[in-house]
Structures are given as C-alpha cells and as structure tokens.
Amino acid sequence: MKIRYFAWVRERIGKPEEDVVVPAGIATVAELMTWLAGRGEEYAYAFDNPKVIRAAIDRSHVKPQAEIAGAREIAFFPPMTGG
Amino acid sequence: MAAMIAVKVQSEPFDASAEAATLSRGRTDVGAVVTFTGICRGSENGEAIAALTLEHYPGMAETEIESHVAEAAQRWPLTGAIVIHRFGRIVPGEDIMMVATASSHRAAAFEAAEFLMDYLKTRAPFWKQVEKASGSAIETSWVEARADDDSAAARWVKPHQAAE
Numbered sequence: 001m002k003i004r005y006f007a008w009v010r011e012r013i014g015k016p017e018e019d020v021v022v023p024a025g026i027a028t029v030a031e032l033m034t035w036l037a038g039r040g041e042e043y044a045y046a047f048d049n050p051k052v053i054r055a056a057i058d059r060s061h062v063k064p065q066a067e068i069a070g071a072r073e074i075a076f077f078p079p080m081t082g083g
Numbered sequence: 084m085a086a087m088i089a090v091k092v093q094s095e096p097f098d099a100s101a102e103a104a105t106l107s108r109g110r111t112d113v114g115a116v117v118t119f120t121g122i123c124r125g126s127e128n129g130e131a132i133a134a135l136t137l138e139h140y141p142g143m144a145e146t147e148i149e150s151h152v153a154e155a156a157q158r159w160p161l162t163g164a165i166v167i168h169r170f171g172r173i174v175p176g177e178d179i180m181m182v183a184t185a186s187s188h189r190a191a192a193f194e195a196a197e198f199l200m201d202y203l204k205t206r207a208p209f210w211k212q213v214e215k216a217s218g219s220a221i222e223t224s225w226v227e228a229r230a231d232d233d234s235a236a237a238r239w240v241k242p243h244q245a246a247e
Binding site for chain 1: 121137138139140142143146147168179180200203204205206207208209210211212225226227228232
C-alpha cells in the first residue's frame with residue numbers, strides 16, 4: 001500500500017511517500033497511525049499527536065475510524081491551510 | 084444554458100479580472116459576478132515575510148475543489164463558477180487563489196462564493212509555509228489552521244449531513 005505524507009508530516013518523516021506492507025490486524029486509519037509511529041523516531045515525531053493529523057484514502061478525506069482494507073493510497077497531513 | 088465551470092490548480096500566476104470577465108462575456112442571463120482574490124501579504128503576525136510556499140496534494144486538490152464547485156452549482160442557481168489555486172513559491176503582492184461565481188441575481192453569487200471559500204480553507208489539500216525575511220538565513224514555518232475557518236465551514240452543513 002502506498003503511503004503519502006504532506007507538509008510537516010512529510011518533513012518530520014523525511015520522505016514524501018513509500019510503499020509499505022501493513023501487517024494483518026491493522027484495520028483502521030487510527031491503527032495504521034499507531035503502527036507507523038512505532039517504525040522509528042522520525043515516525044514517532046510525526047505522529048506524536050495523532051489527533052491533529054488528517055488522513056485521506058484514495059484521495060478522499062476520511063475519519064480515523066475508517067477501514068483501510070482495499071485502499072491503494074493513504075495520505076497523512078496536517079489540517080489544510082489553503083485559500 | 085449549463086453553468087460554465089472551471090477549476091485550475093497551477094503554479095503560474097493568473098489574471099483574476101480577465102478570468103472573471105469570461106463568466107459574463109457574450110451572455111445576457113448573468114446579473115451578478117462575485118469575485119474573491121486571495122493575495123500574499125508582506126507580513127504574518129507582524130513579522131515581515133519573504134514568500135509563501137504552497138504545497139498541495141496533486142490530483143486530490145483538483146477533485147476536492149471540483150466536487151465543491153459541483154455542490155455549489157446544485158445549491159445555488161449559478162450561471163458559472165471559476166476556482167483557481169496556485170501552488171509553489173509566491174511572493175508578497177502576488178495572487179494566491181481566486182473564486183468567481185456568477186448568477187442572475189446577487190444573493191446566489193455571494194453565498195456560493197462564501198460557501199466555496201469556507202470549504203476551500205478547510206477541505207482543499209493545500210498547506211502554506213512561510214519564509215521569513217531574516218537576514219541571509221532562510222527560516223521557514225508552517226501556517227497553522229484556524230479554528231474559526233472550521234466554524235465558518237460548519238454553517239454550510241445541511242442538517243441531514245450534521246447527523247452523520
């Protein structure tokens with residue numbers, strides 16, 4: 001599954017995207033964030049406060065409890081500041 | 084006549100007045116065009132800035148804006164709507180984005196423009212990074228989202244959506 005990061009989430013992790021094999025049992029966006037946070041210091045820093053991180057599955061906004069099964073691309077980013 | 088809709092996500096500058104003029108050119112059913120242009124300020128929280136750099140989510144930015152323009156066209160009797168949002172490095176005085184809405188009467192054009200702005204601020208995947216003008220070293224920081232943008236967007240949620 002492709003994971004993409006934007007803005008300061010991307011800066012903290014140090015890469016814009018990666019392909020990861022998510023272990024069985026990780027069912028939701030919130031669980032994915034917890035799992036990613038355990039992958040290293042830079043991930044722990046990026047997901048330090050998961051409440052402020054927004055997520056999109058296949059380019060649609062989703063809530064933390066959204067199921068990730070079948071997703072091709074999941075993105076994590078801070079609240080948007082365009083306009 | 085169907086509403087004339089245009090959504091552009093680009094790094095290049097644009098001409099806001101020329102773009103807005105296309106909404107009424109050659110038509111006699113348009114009675115009101117409302118335009119909003121977001122411009123890069125020279126200071127942020129009282130500190131001088133050298134530039135803003137806008138990051139976006141290619142693909143999602145376009146589809147997110149397109150779906151909100153389509154919703155605006157369903158909710159109000161629009162004759163047209165244009166949204167242009169830039170990404171990349173933008174210096175003070177340059178335009179960042181524009182929304183233009185057209186209708187036979189002003190209320191629909193005003194309301195649709197406000198709806199689009201409120202949704203763009205909270206749902207369109209763009210992030211602003213400020214580049215401070217501090218001597219030779221380039222100091223950057225991310226603009227934080229504002230809670231009042233969320234409450235402004237919340238006023239457009241229909242009762243059946245709020246329950247979800």
